[in-house]
Amino acid sequence: MKVKTGQPPEINLNPVHISKADGTAIELTSIIDTEAVQSLINDFYRLVHIPMALFDLKGNVLVSAGWQDICTKFHRVNPETCKYCIESDQKLSLNVAPGKYKLYKCRNNIWDVVTPIMVEGQHIGNIFSGQFLFEDEPLDYELFRSQARKYGFNEEEYIKALEKIPRLSREDIDTGMAFFMTFANMISQLSYSNIKLSQSLAERDAVVEALQESEKREKARSNELAAVLDAVPVAVYTTHDPQALKITGNRLSCEWLRIPPGTNLSKSAHEGERPEFFKLFKDGVEIPPEKMPSQLSAAGIEVNDCELDIVSADGRIRHVLGNARPLRDENGNLRGSISAFIDITERKRVEEALRKSEEHLRLLSDNxxxxxxxxxxxxxxxxxxxxxxxxxxxxxxxxxSRDILNDPSILYRIIPSQYMGELIEAGVRSAHEPVSYTHLRAHET
Known part of the structure; x- marks a missing residue:
């Protein structure tokens, strides 16, 4: 079992006094709105595809998103492997300092990350992000096949579940855990706010003071979230109204277009306010405002795997890929949208270079x-x-050549039978090492 303690940016955890009237410890389930938290992490997972879950200290899963089949259908079902899961959740989450995280590989050989939820030095729960493998580590199929046989899992279904596990970079983990640690701090502060408010309702002055403190904390949390959005290597766009009259972007999105932060990016803005410094294209055709991802999502439509081109006024083209989701108020009414895009320009360049290289090589080989x-x-x-x-x-x-591709047997039929075994052996060996083999001509029959 491998364990590593992360060194993320420092998160300022303010001490919070929180306990029941009789002095007993408060449990996490009594101080958070699980439905609201579940909705939040569902939206976060749909945007960045990093799994997470919120546990109490008894190992109970309070909210979760993105859990993988290999855990829900295999590890958490078998009594022995489930015991390993609970052991990891409880024991490996101990002694993690506030504002830090611990990276570990559980006894079922899947990576997890944990950061604590602390309230006035009291450990009340944990945020786990996990059920992933690193993108730079090869899949050890034999290890997982042996696990399948050991615990009686359907081997092929188990391997299929393994291959669906997210492959994340270490940068992804650092960025994601920065958000989760901020989120843990938000839970702590919000829990305090709710309980403090309920204790102070009898005294008007105390209520006013609590509300003022709550506003300060809300502003601080908003600033923290803004800092996280500016830190992620993703262009994030926020639509502020259902009509998409105002759209703003995070730091990276503004850098792409070389514009000041806070600039209105909405092509649906009123006449005279619409930006002219960029255009959006899909498959070579300019996209009208009502078909743009942010506008579609603000109208209630989820947008997935949207690939388009951002063309700046100076002619620069940036190929991007992303998703967009509607935002709703507490009554379920549309209030805007949020979208996130990554730059795939370099990937597209490499794909085009590879295509041209293949065409060139085929032209040479054909002649x-x-x-x-x-x-x-x-x-x-x-x-x-x-x-x-x-x-x-x-x-x-x-x-x-087309006939051979459609039916390779027509080529095999003209090869003398006494050479066939040797030819097949040479073909198998060539998959692993260079092989020199004498060509057989058609008249050798």
Whole structure:
């Protein structure tokens, strides 16, 4: 079991006195609105796809989002592996300092991260983010297959669940945990605010003072959230009304367009207020304002995996990919939207370069004199197929490359049977090492 304590930016945890009237400790379930918190983390997970859960000190899951099948359908179902889960949740969350986090691999070999919820030095719960693997660590299939056999899991279904686990970078974890630690502080402060208010209702002056303190804390939390949004490597856009008349962006979104923070980015703004310093395109066609992601989401439509181009006034093009979600008030009425996009310009450039390179290589291979080039893939079960056969095959043996791709057996039928075994062996070996093999001509029958 691997454990690592994170070193995130410092989070200022103000001491809070919180207890029942009889002096006994307050439990987390009695001081948070689980439905409201669940809605918040659902929205957060849909935006960034980082799983999380809120636990009390007894190991009870109060709210969660993004839990993976490998845990809910396997590890948490089997009594022995479930025991490992609860052990990890309870024991490994001990001795984590406020404003810090602990990264560990549980006994079921899945990574988790934990940060505590502290109130006046009292540990009342934990925020877990987990059920992930790092993107730079290879999947140890044999390890998980042995686990499946040991605990009686359906091996293939277990491996499918394994392959669905999020693969996160260490930067993703640092960024996500910065948010979660701020969130833990918010829970602590909000819990204090609610209880303090209920204790002070009998005294008007005390109520006013509590409300003033609450406003200060709310502003501080708002500033913390703004800092988190400015820190994430994602362009985040907030639509402030259902008509999408005002849209603002975080630091990165403004840097993309080289504009001051707070600039209205809405193409739906009133005449004379609409920005002219950028345009949005999809598949080469300019997007009208009512079809833009923020506007669609402000109208109640969820937008997923939206790929588009941001074209600046100076002609610079940025390819982006993202999602957008509606925002609603406490009565369920639409009040705006929030969207998040990542820059995929470099990925698109590499894809285009690769496409051109493949075209160039195929053109060269199709015109090699007295030669043919083919690409053959071999599956783990020993089966395989042709992915590419150059046009030179027709000049060599009289078979059309498209026919071979559709039915490889027509090529095998012209190879003398005494050479077939040797040819297959050479093909298998070539998947692991360079192999020199004498070409067989069609007339050798």
């Amino acid at each position: 090699l004199p007295d030669s043919a080039v083919y690409q053959y893939t071999l599956d783990p079960d020993g089966s395989g197929c042709f992915q590419y056969v150059s046009a030179g095959i027709e000049r060599l043996i009289g078979l059309n």
